[in-house]
Amino acid sequence: MDASSTPQAQPAARGEAAPAPGIPKLLARNVDFYYGAKKALHGVSLDVPANKITALIGPSGCGKSTFLRTLNRMYETVPHARAEGDVRLDGEDILTMDVTALRRRVGMAFQRPNPFPKSIFDNIAYGLRVNGMHGNLKEAVEASLRRAAVWDEVKDSLHKSAYALSGGQQQRLCIARALAVNPEVLLLDEPCSALDPIATAKIEELLFVLKDSCTIVIVTHNMQQAARVSDQTGFFLLGKLIEVNDTRTIFKKPARQETEDYITGRFG
Amino acid sequence: MSFRDVWRKSVNIVMFSLTGLATLFTVGVLFFILGYLIWYGGSSINWNFFTKLPAPVGESGGGMANAIVGSGKLLLLAAVIGVPTGLLGGIYLAEFGGQTFSFLVRYTADLLNGVPSIVMGIFAYAVVVLPMHHGSAFAGGLALAVMLVPIVLRATEQFMRAVPVSLREGALALGASKWKTVATVVVPAGFRGIATGILLSLARVAGETAPLLFTAGGNQFWARGWDQPIASLPVMIYTYALSAYEDWHRQAWAAGLVLLAFVLIVTTGSRIILSLGFQSSRSQ
Numbered sequence: 001m002d003a004s005s006t007p008q009a010q011p012a013a014r015g016e017a018a019p020a021p022g023i024p025k026l027l028a029r030n031v032d033f034y035y036g037a038k039k040a041l042h043g044v045s046l047d048v049p050a051n052k053i054t055a056l057i058g059p060s061g062c063g064k065s066t067f068l069r070t071l072n073r074m075y076e077t078v079p080h081a082r083a084e085g086d087v088r089l090d091g092e093d094i095l096t097m098d099v100t101a102l103r104r105r106v107g108m109a110f111q112r113p114n115p116f117p118k119s120i121f122d123n124i125a126y127g128l129r130v131n132g133m134h135g136n137l138k139e140a141v142e143a144s145l146r147r148a149a150v151w152d153e154v155k156d157s158l159h160k161s162a163y164a165l166s167g168g169q170q171q172r173l174c175i176a177r178a179l180a181v182n183p184e185v186l187l188l189d190e191p192c193s194a195l196d197p198i199a200t201a202k203i204e205e206l207l208f209v210l211k212d213s214c215t216i217v218i219v220t221h222n223m224q225q226a227a228r229v230s231d232q233t234g235f236f237l238l239g240k241l242i243e244v245n246d247t248r249t250i251f252k253k254p255a256r257q258e259t260e261d262y263i264t265g266r267f268g
Numbered sequence: 269m270s271f272r273d274v275w276r277k278s279v280n281i282v283m284f285s286l287t288g289l290a291t292l293f294t295v296g297v298l299f300f301i302l303g304y305l306i307w308y309g310g311s312s313i314n315w316n317f318f319t320k321l322p323a324p325v326g327e328s329g330g331g332m333a334n335a336i337v338g339s340g341k342l343l344l345l346a347a348v349i350g351v352p353t354g355l356l357g358g359i360y361l362a363e364f365g366g367q368t369f370s371f372l373v374r375y376t377a378d379l380l381n382g383v384p385s386i387v388m389g390i391f392a393y394a395v396v397v398l399p400m401h402h403g404s405a406f407a408g409g410l411a412l413a414v415m416l417v418p419i420v421l422r423a424t425e426q427f428m429r430a431v432p433v434s435l436r437e438g439a440l441a442l443g444a445s446k447w448k449t450v451a452t453v454v455v456p457a458g459f460r461g462i463a464t465g466i467l468l469s470l471a472r473v474a475g476e477t478a479p480l481l482f483t484a485g486g487n488q489f490w491a492r493g494w495d496q497p498i499a500s501l502p503v504m505i506y507t508y509a510l511s512a513y514e515d516w517h518r519q520a521w522a523a524g525l526v527l528l529a530f531v532l533i534v535t536t537g538s539r540i541i542l543s544l545g546f547q548s549s550r551s552q
Contacts, residue, residue: 074437074441077436077440100443101443103441103442104442107442110434110437110438110441114432114434116439117457126442126453127442130443130452131442131443174438177438177442178442
């Protein structure tokens with residue numbers, strides 16, 4: 001598929017509808033990534049379909065987080081880091097787009113929950129205020145907290161510090177915060193690695209519901225999680241995307257030997 | 269027990285004792301000074317001290333109201349000039365500075381910190397007092413401000429850097445621009461530390477005498493506005509202590525006590541603020 005010849009997608013409605021069929025929500029072609037002189041990603045090409053969960057798996061240091069951070073240009077905080085290649089959101093080139101507009105459309109939750117030292121309400125409202133979305137803040141905050149399945153637990157303490165919450169609640173708060181600006185894509189960088197199994201299960205449940213209104217890309221160290229949660233899985237190794245396919249196929253009948261070795265635990 | 273064990277134990281005891289004694293000495297000196305001040309100056313701390321102007325020589329019953337207010341005015345001016353400069357400079361260093369530039373600025377700030385306060389006084393004398401032909405609150409405030417800047421700058425930079433990168437990333441990932449992230453997330457997060465840095469710097473310059481000798485001068489009466497010589501506690505202590513009058517000596521002790529009390533309150537207060545801040549951010 002040649003990205004430059006496909007027709008422009010309809011602008012996606014807020015956080016919802018997929019672009020015209022045939023164009024993936026996110027598209028990467030031959031992405032190279034450098035930390036200074038060191039090449040961290042080699043020619044990665046991947047389609048991320050809309051309203052599906054794509055999981056990126058692979059051993060430590062394989063480049064999956066680096067690739068994820070290319071999708072919302074978070075690498076720009078690192079000096080001497082640069083991405084080359086073609087990365088498109090609904091057909092628009094990400095690398096030349098206005099970065100704050102990009103990040104409003106492509107949200108992110110991080111490995112360790114990172115709520116701001118503000119109240120729960122102010123945490124969720126932050127994205128709205130910063131992007132000049134002054135509507136009914138109270139309603140928007142409640143809607144996001146409901147979407148992240150944490151409203152019932154915090155509705156009576158919105159003015160309290162976000163740090164008073166448990167780890168799992170904080171992570172759902174961070175997801176709610178990311179959702180508040182209605183992103184079209186949500187990037188999750190090992191969101192459950194710091195959480196206990198119950199909190200992890202709650203987050204996985206909420207991802208199933210979320211994908212109807214959002215496209216999700218999740219990096220995970222936990223293969224079982226990838227198998228449970230995702231529609232499509234990509235396997236990274238040493239900076240290369242070795243294989244990407246339906247999750248069932250990857251885990252039952254991987255095409256590449258390296259994939260099979262990783263999945264069966266021959267290396268980790 | 270072998271000789272080795274005996275030796276080790278002895279070294280242990282000796283070092284423990286030495287370090288303990290050194291600590292006791294340090295703490296003891298502070299309490300000694302405090303005790304001295306309370307003993308000699310405590311009796312002169314009365315309503316008159318805080319509300320009356322200095323009495324004519326030989327008469328008793330005067331106070332240091334003008335010096336207390338004068339010190340306050342000088343500190344205020346120093347804060348108004350020095351705090352924003354140090355604060356914004358520290359923010360720049362922590363967030364936007366390149367390697368070489370940051371290093372140079374930091375180095376310069378440290379050098380400035382080390383300049384003797386009397387040299388600061390001469391600087392303000394040459395730059396402000398000479399053209400004006402007399403001392404003034406403005407000159408004194410300026411000298412103190414210049415001393416304030418490097419302290420506030422370094423404290424701000426230090427506490428800004430201590431804010432975890434994860435908080436900045438969280439804000440950037442929501443579509444905030446760099447300066448918005450700094451202003452709405454990083455500075456508020458580091459604010460407690462920065463505030464204590466500012467308070468400590470004020471406590472530090474409140475007692476500086478040498479620069480004020482050349483600049484603010486002294487005044488037996490109320491100083492109006494900012495361009496007249498103004499009384500301050502440290503200079504009063506200097507003047508009174510060197511005088512021949514018993515009453516003035518006692519008042520100098522009292523002034524010393526007031527100054528020390530101010531420093532103690534501010535230092536303790538800022539420690540409390542800082543520890544409160546850490547508690548609320550660590551309860552995860």
